[in-house]
Amino acid sequence: MPNLRRYAILGALALAACSAPESIPDFRYYRLGPAGDVERLPTPLLDRPLVLDIFRADGVHGERPILYSNDADSLKISQYHYQLWNDPPPAMIQRRLVELFERAGVSAYVTERLGLRERAFRLQGSIYRFERILVDGSPSEVVVGMRLRLLAEIDGKPYLARDELVRMPVKGNRVEDSAIALSAGVDEIARRFIAQLQKLPKPAQ
Numbered sequence: 001m002p003n004l005r006r007y008a009i010l011g012a013l014a015l016a017a018c019s020a021p022e023s024i025p026d027f028r029y030y031r032l033g034p035a036g037d038v039e040r041l042p043t044p045l046l047d048r049p050l051v052l053d054i055f056r057a058d059g060v061h062g063e064r065p066i067l068y069s070n071d072a073d074s075l076k077i078s079q080y081h082y083q084l085w086n087d088p089p090p091a092m093i094q095r096r097l098v099e100l101f102e103r104a105g106v107s108a109y110v111t112e113r114l115g116l117r118e119r120a121f122r123l124q125g126s127i128y129r130f131e132r133i134l135v136d137g138s139p140s141e142v143v144v145g146m147r148l149r150l151l152a153e154i155d156g157k158p159y160l161a162r163d164e165l166v167r168m169p170v171k172g173n174r175v176e177d178s179a180i181a182l183s184a185g186v187d188e189i190a191r192r193f194i195a196q197l198q199k200l201p202k203p204a205q
Contacts, residue, residue: 144185
């Protein structure tokens, strides 16, 4: 009889374990750090408003899960299930570049949208790398890759086109540390783009 009672108790415990609710996943959301310093230009480089069109991204780089790979040049990209960006990377990067170009004074007016009747310069962007690189399970660097193309609406021709790939070291093992490094990578691409724009002759009126 004691054995039957013991088996009954064990069975009840097993049923209770099976019916217990599963723990809720701990979703964590991240955003880019504050925009870095950028040198203010003495005069605007563009004589018309600068409009940053909606940025695009290749494949999973346009989605919110944070991406990583185990080698800087690996063909395999993985994503975290519960570590997410607050917004898709194209939206975050577009807003950040608006802020950086406005701070630098690339144009007297930098915006994400403008009336159709106003002529402007339009910057189109595409993101193809935006991930952490893990070595033996720990982050060593991040990689940011972007294609940027500046168009003059007066003739629709590319005024400046750049393909930038930046690698930045990561100081720390936290996802936050990688977010800071990715932020710095975007800032560096912005500085490079401004530097190249400074080398070009003034666009035709």
